[in-house]
Amino acid sequence: MAIKAPTVNISGLGTDPLEERIKTKQEKWKYKIAVLSGKGGVGKSTVAVNLAAALAKMGNHVGVLDADIHGPNVAKMLGVDKAEVLAERMEDGRFEMIPPMNDFLGQITPIKVMSMGFLVSEDQPVIWRGPLVTKAIKQLLGDVKWGELDFMIIDFPPGTGDEILTVVQTVKLDAAIVVTTPQEVALLDTGKAVNMMKEMEVPYVAVIENMSYLICPYCGNEIDVFGKGGGKKLAEKEGVEFLGGIPIDLKAREASDAGIPIVLYGDTVAAKAFMELAGKLVEKLEELKAKEEAKEPES
Numbered sequence: 001m002a003i004k005a006p007t008v009n010i011s012g013l014g015t016d017p018l019e020e021r022i023k024t025k026q027e028k029w030k031y032k033i034a035v036l037s038g039k040g041g042v043g044k045s046t047v048a049v050n051l052a053a054a055l056a057k058m059g060n061h062v063g064v065l066d067a068d069i070h071g072p073n074v075a076k077m078l079g080v081d082k083a084e085v086l087a088e089r090m091e092d093g094r095f096e097m098i099p100p101m102n103d104f105l106g107q108i109t110p111i112k113v114m115s116m117g118f119l120v121s122e123d124q125p126v127i128w129r130g131p132l133v134t135k136a137i138k139q140l141l142g143d144v145k146w147g148e149l150d151f152m153i154i155d156f157p158p159g160t161g162d163e164i165l166t167v168v169q170t171v172k173l174d175a176a177i178v179v180t181t182p183q184e185v186a187l188l189d190t191g192k193a194v195n196m197m198k199e200m201e202v203p204y205v206a207v208i209e210n211m212s213y214l215i216c217p218y219c220g221n222e223i224d225v226f227g228k229g230g231g232k233k234l235a236e237k238e239g240v241e242f243l244g245g246i247p248i249d250l251k252a253r254e255a256s257d258a259g260i261p262i263v264l265y266g267d268t269v270a271a272k273a274f275m276e277l278a279g280k281l282v283e284k285l286e287e288l289k290a291k292e293e294a295k296e297p298e299s
Helices: 017-026 044-057 130-142 162-170 184-199 230-238 250-258 269-295
Strands: 029-036 062-066 086-089 095-098 111-115 149-155 175-180 204-215 241-248
Touching (some): 029 044, 044 062, 044 175, 175 269
């Protein structure tokens, strides 16, 4: 049984204006994609950032929302953590934030980024209860000048808590990409994330296996550091698609610390893997969209 989004319509107040703004804005986002995992430490944000960069490298207009209010790091990984967030006054007197952008010296179509990390200092903890976290995420969706996007990538925090529920009930997702690593412990929690997305009736749910293997820098052989094939087995068990695996790349850590997605290191195995996954995702989404449009009655 799916959990449906409640309509806020209290007598005398009407519909929540922030919810209405989000509804209006998302009409300009062609595809809305969530990236999540059942547990931390599987490289979920790395996948989200590099998927966004791969899509932008293909010429798409991409926005990335870091919905991890308590542990935002997407801005750092996309090289805009030092950017100043400006705001524009709207006709109704409100202010909307202008998301920082990065095109990595013209290598890709500029990626728009918004994160709680812009609004608090680097070492300042966000000690908020659920309702405040929920409101913050909605504001990052509805009070930001996202404009028209081909892809809105939403990087969720680990688990299946308030933040995820808020976004899924507010944004009509087209796809959910669940990130795991091959070992059994990670798969236990990842399965919960997969089933949550299925329960919420997200049209397309797929699994990506991160850290699939390590290529030995000396002999070139593949080393199965965390086991082998766990992500594919999980996808088959849950009846969802397995998009593929991403190898451990020693350059990935250096790239993330430098604020450069590994996708932009075109000669690496990881970069090629991310580009291949992005291509598969686009192909699948376009296929689903074509089927949906074919079902619509002619006016």
